[in-house]
Each structure stands twice: as structure tokens, then as C-alpha cells.
Amino acid sequence: MPAAPPAKGARKAPRFIAGPLWLTVPALVLLVAVVGYPLLIIVLRSFSEPAWGVQNYVWFFGTPVNLVVLQRTFEVSAWVTLACVISAYPYAYMMTVVGPAMRMLLILCVLVPFWVSGVVRTMAWVILLQDSGVINSLLKWAGLGTVRLIRTQLGVVIGMTQVLLPFMILPLYSVMRGIDLRLVQAARSLGARPSRAFLQVYLPLSLPGVYAGAIIVFILALGFYITPALLGGPRSVLLSTLMQNQVLSLLNWGRGGAMGVVLLVATFVLLALAAPLMRQRHKQGARR
Amino acid sequence: MKSTLATAAAKGAAIDIVSAIKRYGAFTALDDVSLHIEPGEFMTLLGPSGSGKTTTLNVVAGFTEITSGELTVGGTSMVGVPAHKRNIGVVFQHYALFPHMNVGRNVAYPLTLRGVGRAERERRVARALDMVKMADFAHRYPSELSGGQQQRVALARAIVFDPPILLMDEPLGALDKKLREWLQLEIKRIHRELGTTFVYVTHDQEEALVLSDRIAVFNHGRIEQIGTGRQLYDEPATLFVGKFIGDSTVLRGEARVSGEETAITIAGETVTTRRRIADGARPVMLLRPEKLSLARPGAGAGGRNRLSGEIAEAIYLGSGSKYEVRLRDGSTAIVRSPLEAESFAIGDAVSLCFAERDAKLLADDDQADLILT
Ligand SMILES: Nc1ncnc2c1ncn2[C@@H]1O[C@H](COP(=O)(O)OP(=O)(O)OP(=O)(O)O)[C@@H](O)[C@H]1O
Ligand SMILES: [Mg+2]
Numbered sequence: 001m002p003a004a005p006p007a008k009g010a011r012k013a014p015r016f017i018a019g020p021l022w023l024t025v026p027a028l029v030l031l032v033a034v035v036g037y038p039l040l041i042i043v044l045r046s047f048s049e050p051a052w053g054v055q056n057y058v059w060f061f062g063t064p065v066n067l068v069v070l071q072r073t074f075e076v077s078a079w080v081t082l083a084c085v086i087s088a089y090p091y092a093y094m095m096t097v098v099g100p101a102m103r104m105l106l107i108l109c110v111l112v113p114f115w116v117s118g119v120v121r122t123m124a125w126v127i128l129l130q131d132s133g134v135i136n137s138l139l140k141w142a143g144l145g146t147v148r149l150i151r152t153q154l155g156v157v158i159g160m161t162q163v164l165l166p167f168m169i170l171p172l173y174s175v176m177r178g179i180d181l182r183l184v185q186a187a188r189s190l191g192a193r194p195s196r197a198f199l200q201v202y203l204p205l206s207l208p209g210v211y212a213g214a215i216i217v218f219i220l221a222l223g224f225y226i227t228p229a230l231l232g233g234p235r236s237v238l239l240s241t242l243m244q245n246q247v248l249s250l251l252n253w254g255r256g257g258a259m260g261v262v263l264l265v266a267t268f269v270l271l272a273l274a275a276p277l278m279r280q281r282h283k284q285g286a287r288r
Numbered sequence: 289m290k291s292t293l294a295t296a297a298a299k300g301a302a303i304d305i306v307s308a309i310k311r312y313g314a315f316t317a318l319d320d321v322s323l324h325i326e327p328g329e330f331m332t333l334l335g336p337s338g339s340g341k342t343t344t345l346n347v348v349a350g351f352t353e354i355t356s357g358e359l360t361v362g363g364t365s366m367v368g369v370p371a372h373k374r375n376i377g378v379v380f381q382h383y384a385l386f387p388h389m390n391v392g393r394n395v396a397y398p399l400t401l402r403g404v405g406r407a408e409r410e411r412r413v414a415r416a417l418d419m420v421k422m423a424d425f426a427h428r429y430p431s432e433l434s435g436g437q438q439q440r441v442a443l444a445r446a447i448v449f450d451p452p453i454l455l456m457d458e459p460l461g462a463l464d465k466k467l468r469e470w471l472q473l474e475i476k477r478i479h480r481e482l483g484t485t486f487v488y489v490t491h492d493q494e495e496a497l498v499l500s501d502r503i504a505v506f507n508h509g510r511i512e513q514i515g516t517g518r519q520l521y522d523e524p525a526t527l528f529v530g531k532f533i534g535d536s537t538v539l540r541g542e543a544r545v546s547g548e549e550t551a552i553t554i555a556g557e558t559v560t561t562r563r564r565i566a567d568g569a570r571p572v573m574l575l576r577p578e579k580l581s582l583a584r585p586g587a588g589a590g591g592r593n594r595l596s597g598e599i600a601e602a603i604y605l606g607s608g609s610k611y612e613v614r615l616r617d618g619s620t621a622i623v624r625s626p627l628e629a630e631s632f633a634i635g636d637a638v639s640l641c642f643a644e645r646d647a648k649l650l651a652d653d654d655q656a657d658l659i660l661t
Contacts, residue, residue, distance in 0.1 A: 180382070180384070182380060182382060182384050183384055183386060183387075185351055185371075185384070186378065186380060186384035186386075187386070187397070188350075188351075188370075188371040188372045189349055189350075189351075189371055189372070189374075189376065189377070189378040189446075190372075190377075190397055190398040190401060190445065190446075190449070191372050191375070191398050191401040191402060191449065192372055192397075192401050193370075193372050194372075196401065197372075200397075201386055204388045205387065205388055
């Protein structure tokens with residue numbers, strides 16, 4: 001008997017949801033036409049230029065430098081993701097525990113970079129990281145010598161982490177906001193010292209946010225262009241730069257397209273691997 | 289009163305709170321609270337919202353430190369001891385089950401923390417789940433349980449490590465009446481079986497009466513009175529306690545002392561008492577509904593205190609009747625009369641009668657210390 005009313009409501013619900021389906025049309029058009037169509041063209045051209053066949057893919061996998069760059073792209077993305085997780089986690093946590101005024105400030109700090117163009121932010125990093133830049137001046141002043149940062153992989157990772165950090169913080173925050181901190185208190189009363197209460201209760205409950213943020217950051221990092229192009233050097237070229245080179249400088253749409261497709265497929269494979277992990281967490285994290 | 293003590297006194301621990309004060313900035317949440325709880329006792333903290341019940345519980349659990357005062361459990365000072373070292377079970381109003389662990393792992397958690405071996409752990413989890421009648425649900429996740437089931441699991445988790453003290457903060461607050469009443473009996477049974485000291489928070493006086501050996505009535509961060517349900521009902525120490533526990537009629541009057549007797553004028557009529565009160569004081573008189581009776585004006589026994597009024601509401605209850613009587617000064621008296629008593633209709637003029645010993649004279653809330661005896 002108590003189950004009857006909700007069941008009735010659930011049967012009614014779809015009628016209300018089905019109505020405004022057409023409201024999704026603008027977004028659908030943008031997604032399909034603006035992303036889907038060019039994507040299709042790129043895939044087609046990768047198989048058809050200069051002639052029909054898989055010669056572009058044979059070239060890609062047959063040229064060692066391409067594979068090195070592909071591997072490096074995944075490596076750099078992984079480092080960036082790791083750096084983002086480590087720096088975003090405490091930040092997002094603090095956002096959930098501070099007062100409203102402080103929270104506003106913290107949210108603002110996350111959002112401000114969104115309002116400043118990526119190019120400007122990357123230029124800022126050039127100023128900070130270059131050999132005679134702020135960081136090296138400080139290091140020299142402290143008597144620690146200088147480090148090469150600009151045009152190195154480390155510089156690229158630092159710059160990309162800063163640019164992509166908001167994409168990690170926001171999903172993390174939205175998950176952490178939903179975690180009942182009283183659960184940690186409950187764990188403490190059951191005998192868990194603070195570190196165990198965190199590791200066994202808080203951390204597992206925050207993982208969906210970590211996964212969501214990590215996937216977004218990782219995928220964005222794989223295709224990131226401006227920051228690696230400006231901060232990187234010849235030894236830290238990423239796939240996006242290589243692609244740009246093929247398409248815009250060499251006008252070789254076939255090879256550029258093939259690179260894009262390889263990146264896309266690799267991303268999908270990764271997503272497919274991560275999916276079961278996410279789904280499992282979802283089931284366990286279902287609301288009370 | 290404490291029949292459980294004889295069987296399992298060894299398992300429960302005594303709690304002593306001495307002159308505890310808790311301040312949040314300028315606000316005083318606990319104002320000189322002292323409370324002694326016997327080993328194995330079922331003590332209920334009763335009081336309105338914001339009166340400091342949860343704060344007291346949190347102090348015992350170790351979630352909050354008192355600003356000053358002393359707290360001992362089983363004779364050992366707990367001041368400064370972190371929550372996870374206190375070995376005290378806590379059941380929260382919001383269940384606080386870990387959503388990422390199934391019922392079995394939730395209940396096993398405190399045992400895992402204590403390094404209890406697998407076989408022993410499984411045995412104790414099974415026993416605890418048995419005790420709350422949730423043995424068949426070990427593989428469910430909290431999100432797949434009803435509120436009452438979740439609370440029973442939370443209870444199992446709080447007792448599985450045999451803590452000498454169990455704290456419960458409005459554990460049944462979110463459940464419907466039927467379920468609440470059934471779980472009250474379950475909690476009482478578990479208390480009897482375990483012999484653990486229970487400290488239970490509620491703002492429902494009926495629940496407090498059903499469950500407790502003794503009740504501490506909180507108001508504004510202070511304890512107004514500690515006693516058994518009967519003591520609180522029959523001998524309320526303050527007007528607040530009198531009004532909070534059970535139904536009551538509160539009459540306000542002015543005292544005039546003449547020799548042995550004190551006359552109290554209520555709405556132009558006078559009742560007498562032998563209790564000594566300061567001349568000119570304005571005490572309140574508290575009367576329980578079953579101690580009041582009604583009579584036609586002029587009829588009935590003399591020598592008793594009477595006040596005139598008019599029936600404002602008459603409700604037939606099956607086992608008797610309940611009347612609301614409007615007195616001359618506009619105050620309302622509640623009367624419960626037995627089935628065999630004469631019945632009255634709305635609008636009838638009546639005399640409200642009561643024996644002197646049934647009238648509790650108390651200081652009005654805003655003027656303490658006026659009553660001498
Ligand atoms: N962390 C805090 N900071 C400031 N004031 C607090 C804090 N915790 C509690 N208080 C105040 O202390 C008082 C007592 O709170 P407490 O939670 O003990 O009330 P309660 O008796 O449990 O009430 P309820 O029945 O509503 O749960 C309240 O006025 C509350 O606002
Ligand atoms: Mg409370």
C-alpha cells in the first residue's frame with residue numbers, strides 16, 4: 001500500500017517530460033551540425049586524401065616520431081590530471097566547509113580564469129616561467145640556481161594544470177557538497193581516527209567527483225593546443241601541435257585527419273574503460 | 289525503577305557531568321549542567337528545540353568540548369579525549385549509515401577498526417543484526433532500506449562493539465507514529481538485554497515517559513528537573529516542567545496570607561492553601577486534568593476549592609470525557625472526567641472543583657523565588 005502513490009506518480013511523469021523535448025533542438029543542431037558534420041568530413045578525408053585507403057594511418061603508425069608524440073601526449077595528460085586532482089581536492093573540500101562569504105571568494109577564484117582568455121593566461125605563464133622570468137629570478141635570489149621551465153615538458157604540465165584546474169574543482173565540489181559530513185562524525189564515534197574516517201568514508205564518497213573531473217581534464221588535455229604550443233619546445237611537442245602543423249602549414253588534411261581520428265578513438269577507448277568504474281560508484285552512491 | 293541494574297550492571301558505565309558550561313561566542317548553549325547517570329540506566333534528555341540536548345550528547349560523545357566543567361565516564365575523565373577513543377555508541381536522527389557499504393559492512397565497521405578477526409566479526413555482526421531483526425538484510429545497501437530499517441541497522445552498528453554507553457539523538461524523529469511506537473518497545477527490549485547505559489534525546493514527552501528510567505528536562509541550556517516520569521508529573525519543580533510533561537491547567541492568582549492559611553485570588557474568586565507563600569506574591573497554580581472535577585453551580589460537596597466557569601468545549605473520548613472550561617479571567621482549564629461522572633454541554637455554567645493537595649503552587653516563569661515552601 002505505501003508503494004502505490006509513488007508508482008502512480010512515476011507513471012505520470014514521462015508525459016510531462018516528453019512534452020518539451022523539442023526544446024533540445026537548438027542544442028542538438030549545434031552539437032550535430034557544428035561538431036558532427038566537420039567530424040564526419042575529417043574522418044572521410046583521412047581515408048580519402050590524397051587517395052582512398054588507409055595510407056594516412058599506415059603513415060601515422062609507421063613514423064616513429066608520431067608514436068613518440070602520441071605517447072608523450074598521453075603522458076603529459078596523465079601528469080596534468082594527477083596534478084589537478086592533487087591540487088583541486090583540498091581546494092574543493094575547503095569550499096564545502098567554509099562560510100558563505102569565503103565560499104563565494106573561492107568560487108570566484110575558480111571562475112575568474114574562465115573570463116580571461118587562455119592565450120592571455122598562457123602568456124602570463126611565459127613571463128613567469130621563462131629563463132629570466134619571475135620564478136627563476138626568485139630561485140636565483142634564494143641561491144638555488146635556475147631551472148629550465150619554459151619549452152620543457154614540466155613547463156607544459158604546469159601551465160596546462162593551471163588552465164584546466166577549474167574543470168577538476170567544479171565537479172569535485174558538486175560531489176563533495178552532497179557528502180554528509182556527519183558520516184565522518186559517525187565513523188569517529190565508531191572508533192575511526194580522523195585519517196581513517198577520511199580514507200574509509202569521505203574519500204570513497206568523493207571518488208565520483210574525482211572520476212568525473214579526471215575524465216574531463218584528461219580529455220581536454222589530450223587535445224589542448226594553445227598552452228603546449230606556447231610553453232612547449234621541440235622536445236615537448238604534443239599531438240595537437242603536430243596536427244596543426246599538418247593541416248595549416250602542410251595543408252595535408254588527410255594526415256592531420258588521421259591524427260585526429262587516432263586521438264578520438266584512443267579517447268573513446270579510455271572512456272569505455274572508465275565507464276564500468278563510474279557505473280559501480282553510481283550504484284553505491286545512490287541517495288538515501 | 290532500575291530493574292535492569294541487577295542483571296547487567298557490570299556492562300553499563302556511569303556518566304557524570306559536573307557544572308558543564310558550553311559557550312558559542314557570547315551564546316551559552318549549556319549553562320551549568322550537572323547530571324549523574326547510573327550504570328545501566330535509561331536516561332532521557334527531554335526539552336524543547338534549542339534547549340541544549342544535542343549539545344549535551346555531543347559533549348559526551350566527544351564531538352564538542354565543554355568550555356568549562358568536568359565529564360567522567362566510568363570514573364575516568366573524558367575532557368580532551370578524542371571521539372574515536374571514547375568507545376561510546378552513537379545513533380543519529382539522520383541514521384548516518386555509510387552509503388557506500390552494505391548493511392553487513394556498515395555493522396562490521398567498528399569491529400574492523402578494532403582489528404576483530406573475521407570469524408568473530410561475522411558472529412558478532414550476525415548477533416547484532418539479529419537483535420534488531422535485520423538479519424536478512426545484510427547484503428542490502430542503505431539506499432535500499434526504509435527509514436525504520438536504516439535506523440535499526442544504525443542501532444546494530446552502534447551496539448555491535450559492546451560499548452558501555454549508547455547515545456541516541458532523536459533516533460525515531462523522522463519516522464511515523466506507528467513505527468515509532470513499535471521501535472520504542474524494541475529499544476526498551478534491547479536496553480534490557482544489553483544492560484548498557486542509554487542516553488536518549490527527544491522532545492516528545494510521551495516517548496520519554498515510555499522509555500526512561502529517569503528524565504532530565506532541559507530548558508534554555510539548563511536542567512530544570514531530573515526525576516522519574518512519575519516524579520516529574522506529580523511533583524514538577526518548575527512551571528516549565530509542569531507544562532512540558534502531560535496536560536495541565538495553569539491558573540494565575542495573587543496570594544494573601546492570614547495566619548495558617550493562604551488565600552489565593554483567581555479571577556475574583558478565592559481558593560485556600562496551607563502552603564506558605566510570601567504575602568502579595570503572584571504564584572501559578574498547576575492542576576492535572578484528572579484531578580479536576582465539574583459540578584453544577586451551587587451543587588456538590590462543600591469545603592473544596594471551587595472556581596466558576598463555562599464549558600467551552602466538550603469532547604467524548606470513549607473512556608470518559610474531556611472538557612475545556614473557560615474561567616472568568618479568560619483562562620482555560622482542561623478537565624478529564626470519568627465515564628460515570630455527570631456530563632455537561634457547551635455553554636453550561638459549571639463549578640471547577642479540586643482538592644487543595646492536588647494543586648501545585650509554583651513560581652511564575654519570570655519571577656522565581658517567590659514561593660517559600
Ligand atoms: N556550533 C554551534 N555554534 C553556535 N551555536 C550553536 C552551535 N551548536 C548549537 N548551537 C546553539 O546551541 C543551542 C542548543 O543547541 P542543541 O543542538 O543542543 O539543541 P537541541 O536541544 O538539540 O534542539 P533540537 O531539539 O532542535 O535538536 C541552540 O540554540 C543552538 O543554536
Ligand atoms: Mg538536537
